[in-house]
Amino acid sequence: MRGRLDHGTRRKLLKLLGKENFRTDWATRVSYGFDATNKVFLPDGVAFPGSAQEVSGILKLANERSFPVIPRGAGSGFTGGAVPIEGGVVLSTERMNRILSVSREDLVAVVQPGVITGELQKELAKLGLFFPPDPASIEFCTIGGNVAECAGGMRALKYGVTRDYVLGLEVVLPTGEIIRTGGRTVKNVVGYDLTRLIVGSEGTLGVITEITLKLIPLPRGRTTVLAFFPSVFSATQAVSQILSSCILPSAMEIVDRASLECVAMSNPVDYPPETGAMLLVEVDGSEAATKEEARNVAEICRKASALRVLVSQDEKDSESLWKLRRAISPSLARLRPHRLNEDVVVPRSKLAEAMEIFRKIGEEYGVPLTTFGHAGDGNIHVNVLYDRDNEDEATRAEKAACRVMEVTVALGGSLSGEHGIGITKSQFLPLEVQPEALELMKKVKSLLDPKGILNPGKIFPQERG
């Protein structure tokens, strides 16, 4: 049984951080007790450390006094990775929010974890540099959270995910030691790859206090192609043909009929009545090259029986098409106020099959279910919508989401492409991870965090009892 923060512990934390940066008032505790899963758990206190040393001090004390510490960026995660399910101290990285250095020669940026990813991209763009991962929450999520969850986005097919851009880290281990992993070079094979162990560890293996990011030159332009297909199947056919004709789009988004109908309620989109799926393809690079590639993409779509194909003429055109894509997720609130947002991944060859099965699952359980997502990398966002005041519907939604997970694994896919496991998916982990591998993960966790103080109750399925 964990003790709550006793008076002495609180005093020590106050002494370490100052009264502005260690808060135990009701308002602060409540508002640092949730993330985008909309579940509130009250922590005993909230710490706002300003340096790795302060983080280390908090973790050492946590080991000594045995209280949980839960790292939190902007609290925009979808799986509860940052919520204090067992109370304890929420450790917010918001104060560590500086871009420390950007090197055009090394193509490297060194940043603190609290930097807002979108702001980092804006600063880099001014220098003609590019950090590609673009989760939908880019305007408010933090880079530290992105690294801890290994965030993805729409450009993963061509540019990879957060993991592919982390060269090195400064990490405070759960026991308080401050270590550095990796470095600032793309090539580095010295010792075990601890950087990759920490990336995507959901704040369970250490607190990230500094990140060295790989950058690339900013592509000069982009052209977007929008195509409506009679079915998901014909749209995915087009996807395969685009890729096999040696075009590597920076994004390829597929949207099912249900999502399209929903977004059309609040946005001007004129689609042919027999549309079964919409495909949005973006190519980037020099202007001449993108124009030619876009023409080829349009041609492939037409051959793959597209009902209508549009090619953007300029950046404004492109932006309005992407605006439509980004409006989909929010517009689903028109169907039902609440949702189970699953970000499953299937092998690209199974994309059409998976989307068709998911649609049927929705029908079978009688819940609105929409699918859209990253066709290029097989990452599909399955939204099971419900009203939590309607208990029956909420239960059916749970069951439908559960079926989605099972089908995904059966198709050789993965439970989460970019959201992580946290608390909302932990019960499904054994579906995908074999018992021996799960045991190994637990051993790694207990080796680094023998007292289990850092972000307890996450990732691993909880033994019920």
Next chain:
Amino acid sequence: MRAKISSSRNPLEGLEELVSRCVKCGKCRSVCPVFQALGREPSAARGKMALMETAMGNPMAFSYEELEKALSLCLLCGRCTQNCPNGAKAKEAVERARMLLARDGGLRLFKRSISKMASLDRKSRDPLVRSLASLQKIILAHGGFNRGLLFKLLDSKWVPEIQTPFFLDRSRVSVTEGTGGMTVALFVGCSIHYLAPHVGEAAVGILEALGFSVRIPREQGCCGLMSKAMGDLARARSLAKRFVETFGRDEWEVIVVPCASCAFHLSRGLVPLLEGTDLEHVAESISLKTVEMSSFLAELGLQEILKSHPERERRGLVTYHDPCHMSVGLGKRREPRALLGALSSYSYREMEGADLCCGMGGSFRIFHPRVSKTISRKKLAAIEESQADVIATTCMGCWLQLDEMVKTGHVKKSVVHLAELLWDDLKHQGKEWMDSPKSALARWE
């Protein structure tokens, strides 16, 4: 002593509807000026939503003081509601919660006094302000005193000098007869009446020049936005009632309001306040007649008239600051720019960050001076970086705040109300164009 809340009743009842749509995604963090200044979650819209939700879920176990404090840290700019992907209404929830908390716990003395001062009618309020003006003259003559809130407030760093005689007392502004035939009423609000009568005079000048007969009801007072923002429902209601009684006549077809914040409140906030009373229907028709001045003038086509004037030497560059109540509240961005772009005295240059909040937020500035200052820093940087010599705006709150910012920041730029520039341009052109507005006006007659 403040009244204790009765324990059985949920103090925030009726809020569920507004709060439940928030899924805590975090989008509001990227648009909330207060959150961006403080960097702490309770100040973001979703933090406040979580606090209200928690308080509603467990009315016995929440801190009344802390909830009130968190809710007071809101400018009511409306960016959260406007940008919410889920259609949650955080601004409206905060407004409502403030009223509910004030109803149950009473307003603090300080807030109560400010709201009371605002709600007094002119007969009782003008003499008070007149004595403050004398006090201010003494303070300013001595180079300012740095003690006590009243002294600070009266220091010219906080508010410009109180201008006597007040706007509504000036003989210049008695009821005027224009040449156009159409009659409009003018509502000026407190800032113009006490602090910037010249803006009121400019407004009258422009309207008269366009041929309107201008009526300025002398009994007019405060619009009531400040009382409403503080949660003082009773006073906000009585001010709404007074406005409806004063302006609810058939004599005029339009009520022109030079301040965007007053205009926002009077055109959008009046009806909800008078819902269920016998004035509700009158309020509805008056709200429809009430327009923010630059929108009125732009719709009338004043910019075309200005453009037809002969070129003259430009005095420099002018830019525009978007007041939150104007851009977010009324959704008007184009209109004031169209007018400024047509001036013959200045060239218009857009400022990067024109829509950044100035940090005033009405009474927000009084209750949270330091936070207000932090918010204003971004704006000041934007102003400094802009090449403009003059910053024009359409809200008297912004006008006050921006003026103080450039003065204390020693920025060599001036801040004006849009009407001042328009009037200056019209005056310069003389009377010969007076025949031309007729066609533009025809549609209003």
